[in-house]
Amino acid sequence: MNLRFSCRIRLDIRFCIRYNKNIKSGSIHAREGAVLRIYALGWHWAHTADFEKQRPEGIHGMQIILVQSKARIGMGETQYQVEPNTAFVVESFFPHSLCADGEPYTDDWIRFDLENDDSQFLRELGITFNVPIPLSSDTVSRLIAVCETVFRSDRAEKDDTLRHLLAAIFMQIKSDYAPQKMKSRTHYDIEIERIRQQIYSQPEVDWNIELIAEQLNLSVSHFQRLYKLRFGIPCSKDILTSRMEYAKQLLTTTDLSAIEIAERCGYTDYSHFSRVFAKYACVSPAKYRKNKQ
Numbered sequence: 607m608n609l610r611f612s613c614r615i616r617l618d619i620r621f622c623i624r625y626n627k628n629i630k631s632g633s634i635h636a637r638e639g640a641v642l643r644i645y646a647l648g649w650h651w652a653h654t655a656d657f658e659k660q661r662p663e664g665i666h667g668m669q670i671i672l673v674q675s676k677a678r679i680g681m682g683e684t685q686y687q688v689e690p691n692t693a694f695v696v697e698s699f700f701p702h703s704l705c706a707d708g709e710p711y712t713d714d715w716i717r718f719d720l721e722n723d724d725s726q727f728l729r730e731l732g733i734t735f736n737v738p739i740p741l742s743s744d745t746v747s748r749l750i751a752v753c754e755t756v757f758r759s760d761r762a763e764k765d766d767t768l769r770h771l772l773a774a775i776f777m778q779i780k781s782d783y784a785p786q787k788m789k790s791r792t793h794y795d796i797e798i799e800r801i802r803q804q805i806y807s808q809p810e811v812d813w814n815i816e817l818i819a820e821q822l823n824l825s826v827s828h829f830q831r832l833y834k835l836r837f838g839i840p841c842s843k844d845i846l847t848s849r850m851e852y853a854k855q856l857l858t859t860t861d862l863s864a865i866e867i868a869e870r871c872g873y874t875d876y877s878h879f880s881r882v883f884a885k886y887a888c889v890s891p892a893k894y895r896k897n898k899q
Contacts (some may be wrong), residue, residue, distance in 0.1 A: 614847045623855045642772045644728075649747070650674065657704070657711040664699035664839075666851055670775065671696060672746055674712040678705040681736040682838025693739045693779055695728075698806070699847055700736055714750040718772060728818040731780050736838075741782045749775045762776070784888040785850045797822055798836050800801070805845055809852045813845050819867060850886040853879075857895040864891045 643831035647669060671694045673679065679686045679694065687707060696702055704711065720728075733739070753771050756764055801818060804811075817827035818841070833841040849871040856867045865876045873879035884890050889897065 641719050642720065642769055643766050644716055644718045644753065644757060644772060647714075647750065647754055647757055649714050649751045651713055651715070653706065653711040655706050655708065655710050657706040659704040662701050663847065664696070664701050665717070667699060667719050669696040669718075670694070670696050670716045670746075670750075670779075671725040672714040672741075672750065673704075674714060674747070675709055677711055677713075678707045678783060679703070679738065680705075683835075686738050688738050689740065691741045691744065691747070693741055693782075694737070695733055695735050695739070695779070697735045697837070699839070699844070699851070702736070714747050716750060716772065716775070722832055728776070731776060732778070733783055734779060735785065739779060739783055741779070743782075746778050749778065794822065794824075794832055795836060798833055802837060802844065804832075805841075806848045809845075809849045810870055812872060815841055846882070846886070849873075850883060853883060853891065854887065854894065857891060858898040864895075865893070 671679075673688055673692045673694070674690050676690065677688055677692075679692075680690055680701075681696070682701055689895065694702075704713070706858065749771055751774075753768060756771065761767075789838050805813060815830070816826055819826045822829060824832070830841060833844075837844065839847070853867055853871045855868060856862055859865075860867075862870070864880070868874075868876045870881035872881075880891060883894070887894050
């Protein structure tokens with residue numbers, strides 16, 4: 607690694623350490639204890655010129671996808687033809703597709719979870735999710751390469767180092783971001799984003815689309831149209847996804863009985879929960895837990 611780039615990384619990390627200690631920078635103010643937890647990543651992953659990856663349900667966790675070749679990227683119902691060094695910050699479970707465009711497809715990527723109100727940190731950065739962000743240099747790619755090295759290491763304080771590196775990546779993306787070129791967010795965009803956060807944080811709630819629409823002073827059809835336009839998925843399907851993904855998490859990370867898990871996911875009838883889960887995951891709850899052990 608050359609000296610100039612090494613210095614830039616150290617500067618970014620020092621900034622992020624100050625950032626996590628509640629020091630303001632512009633209009634951004636981070637809270638102490640915020641954790642952006644990386645759980646998977648890849649650097650310069652190469653594929654053939656006929657590469658095509660469809661993710662109609664999205665994936666668990668947020669992503670940074672940095673496209674390193676000409677490509678056709680689908681975000682919800684919108685298709686983008688992008689040049690190399692274009693980044694996307696993709697929301698959890700947001701439908702998307704990745705396709706080569708006349709040449710081998712290559713990208714860098716990071717998948718991470720938000721913890722302790724990190725969503726506020728991202729909102730304050732002012733970066734719009736699920737849209738292309740052309741970058742002016744290869745700094746983000748180089749930072750992802752460093753992340754990969756640290757991620758695969760056994761060094762002490764690895765998690766803290768990765769958190770600061772990821773914050774540095776976001777600050778670099780922010781510096782290249784041109785909000786004046788993007789569509790401004792409306793009141794309904796903000797409210798619908800808030801509702802989706804509630805749906806995923808409270809899967810046990812008996813969500814009613816008619817009541818949600820009424821709270822926003824919208825007709826049901828208008829609300830459903832806005833929701834699908836914003837997230838690329840119908841609200842009713844998103845509610846189901848939030849419950850099933852939470853059930854999968856509980857099945858693999860806790861010793862709760864399947865009946866208890868069903869209740870925590872908003873189902874009072876276990877047999878109904880079991881049928882819905884089997885249709886969603888293609889296996890029963892018991893078999894899913896056994897396969898993941």
